[in-house]
Amino acid sequence: MLNLKFVCFLVPLFLFFLNSSATNSTICPTDNCLIGPQIRYPFWLSQGSSPPQLCGYQEFSFLCVSGYTIFSPPPGRYYYVKHINYNNQSIHLVDFDTANETCPRALHDFPFGTLPLSHSPLNMDITFYYNCSSYPSGVTPIRCLTSGLKESFVFVAGNETSGFDWSKNCEEKVSVAVLKDQITSGGLMEEFVGALNEGFVLDWQTPESCDECEASDGLCGYSDDTKGMLCFCKDGSNSCSGRGKTRLSKLTIGLIAGGIGALLMICIIIICLRRKLLSILSEKFGKKTKNDQDIEAFMRNQGPLSIKRYTFSEIKKMTNSFQVKLGEGGYGSVYEGNTGNNCPVAVKVLNASKGNGEEFINEVLSISRTSHVNIVSLLGFCFESDRKALVYELMPNGSLEKYIHKRDLDTNPPLSWERLLQIAEGIAKGLEYLHRGCNTKILHFDIKPNNILLDKNFCPKISDFGLAKLCSKTHSIVSMLDARGTLGYIAPEVWNRNIGGVSHKSDVYSYGMLVLEMVGGRQNFNREVGDLSDTYFPHWVYRQIELENNEELYGAMTEDEQEIAKKMIIVGLWCIQTNPSDRPPMNRVIEMLEGSLEQLQIPPKPFIFNPAITEREYCDTANLVSVSSEYQYGR
Structure with a gap:
């Protein structure tokens, strides 16, 4: 039975809200992100919809991204909102692309x-x-x-x-x-x-009537229809002075009162049936976080996507209630599925606790813009609050990782050197497309063996764009607030900006490490040595090339196989040069792989720190995506 004292409390509370229903705080509430200033007229915080009625300029919307207040005028340019001075009508902005850069x-x-x-x-x-x-x-x-x-x-x-x-x-x-x-x-x-x-600081202007409105305890508004200022009076009556004021009509007050009355009834019902009803509401609506709303708004601002959006129930049906698991990682799990028209798919279901949605946004926005034989196809996605899933074409042969290490060859037959060369060429063509073939340049930042998938014909396809960054094709250097990638494949300039600017050459470095791992893993180099640096394959293989030690380097291989291996080694060593400007672009890499060995020059020895020391320093310097023992090729 409903507590009588509680009802007595609700009745005056309702009357209070009815009396103040036309106040400016009800009409235009203030808001803020985790980091940044208070947000109010003429600015407003986008929650995945149009601005609150009459509460701000249409162009003055903000987003909350990773807790920061972001202003994006026009789309594609992003600025941190450092401070807003509402008295002086000025806003302090910092360009996202130049913030915290050396x-x-x-x-x-x-x-x-x-x-x-x-x-x-x-x-x-x-x-x-x-x-x-x-x-x-x-x-x-x-x-x-x-x-x-x-x-x-x-x-x-x-x-x-x-x-x-x-x-x-x-x-x-x-x-x-x-x-x-x-x-x-x-x-x-x-x-x-x-x-x-x-x-820098920018100023905005508001009409004189807005000053008068605020002086009379009203609140300024803006009409996109008339492009004029409005004044919301505190009590909806003539007591609010000031030019340009707009009184709330009796109908508006009635609607507000009716809405509050309905809210009161819902409160009473919740009290009566709170356990059951709260359980239902929690299941249906309780998981919609502010960050989720930011993701929805951000994706909407990018315009219509070319891929299908699925409901979670469709994802569940597609995977037969997640019956067949293909793999699992820190991001979540991958399941085999079928779209219903006899199209096999792989469904990646992301962990609910995985980050703040940035990787999900990166994946959807970047890969949905691509169409290339060496880029995995994203067929659709699901985004329902904390339920996030990505639907890809199914790659029957899994990732490259399980075909290049002897430890995996008991279950997977070894690939021929001809096949390895074809795979290296395919990956290079995929990266060349991302860097130069798309309308928007895409930098992947996580090229490694388990992000290269193989279709039924062993055609390689680049996958996992969670760390990717989109940038203009006219600019070579990009800005990043933090390091990203997997230890062992990250270019040195990504975590030490004194070496050079971060660019598409950072992907070239990761590709070079991948190619050398294809050679080193295929040969299964595993030597017992005292000096830790000697176990680092790029240094060791460079020394063998200098000494022309073919027997130690290639072992029992045919002459054609030796030529392929040496070509891949030389290309890999060129790609991991310490100075980004010394690395070849991907179109040149393709030419080297498709050309003759005689035309290739031996590159300078890349200067790379002792892996044990670098790993320790790197872990102290950056928040790594993962720490991989594959930084050393001595297996």
Whole structure:
């Protein structure tokens, strides 16, 4: 039986809400992400829908991504919202692409087109000129952005060397805003990194009537229809003064009161049937988190996807209630399934606790943009709160990993050297497509044997795009806030930016390590040595090539097999050069694999730290996706 005292409490509570139903807090609530400022008019927090009615400019929506407040004007550009000063009407932004970078590369011009934002007097403009083929003597370049023989430069806007046409002699010009107080007498070359990381300030304007509205305890709103300011009065009456005010009608108040009355009835029902009803509500609605709403909004902002979205019940039916498990990892489990039209599929069901959805978004957005014989096909996905699944074409022969190590050859027959070469070429063509063939350049960042799947004809297909990064085809260097990848395959510049910028050459490095592992695993090198560095296959194999020690290097192999193995070794060693600019692009890798051995030159010996020391330092430096013992090829 319902507690009488509780009912007595609810009745005045209802009357209170009815009396204050037209207050500004009910109409336009404030919000915030885990990290970042309070969000209110004229800004609003996207929850996967249109803005709250009349509560903000349509263009001023924010997202919560990994707890950070993100502003994306226009789509494709992302800025951290560092601070909002509602009194001075200014917003402090930091470009996502240059934040926390040791050698940032500004990618976007300022301003943002038609948005109602203007330059703050606190700002100044600086201009970057990238990849300049010629330049005046005595001008200092940005050393960490050197690309071959081409240099890049930065100037305070308008202070470029007079009489020299920078735009004509450089491939790209980008002008950005920074705070004036970040550029002091120390010099722009030393201070532009900190200035970009600090960001810039923009101002917005609101009508005078908004000031009057807020002074009378009202709340400003904005009509996208009339492009005019609105004033929501506190009590819905004439007591709210100020030009441009809009009183809530009696009908609106009635609707609000009716809604609160309905809410009151639901509360009473919950009290009466709380256990059963709360159980049902928890099952149906309780798992929809704010992060899930952010994912929905982010995916919606990317436009319509070319792949099908399944319900979880369809996924369950597809896999016959997850009857046949194909594999399992830190991400979740993979099950065999069938779409119903005799199309076998592999369904990856992600763990509910796996990250904040970034890997799921990466996978869906990146792989859905691809179509290539050497890229696994994503047929669909499921996203129902914490239930996330990906539906791929089924690869009958599983991953490359189980075919290149002797420990697995009891259950899987060894691949011929001709087949290994074909697989290496296929992977290279897939990467070349990701780097240059897509409308959007895709960097994979996790090339390794168990992410290469083999179809029934042993055609390789690159999979697992959870760590991928999409970027513009016109830019070679990308920005990342953290290291990503698997130890042993990660390019050195990914975790040490002093070595060079992160780019498609980072995938080239991972590919080179993969190719060397295909050779080393196939030969099953496992020597008893005292010096730990001697067990590191790239160093050992380079030494054997220098000594022309074919017997130790190749063993019992035919001449044709030796030629294939040596070609793969040379290509792999070129790909793992420490300096990213020394590594060949993937189109050149394909040419080397398809060409003759006589045309290949022996590369310089790559400088790589002692694996034991590097592993320990790396673990201290970055949050790794996984720590793999495969960093050493001595098995």
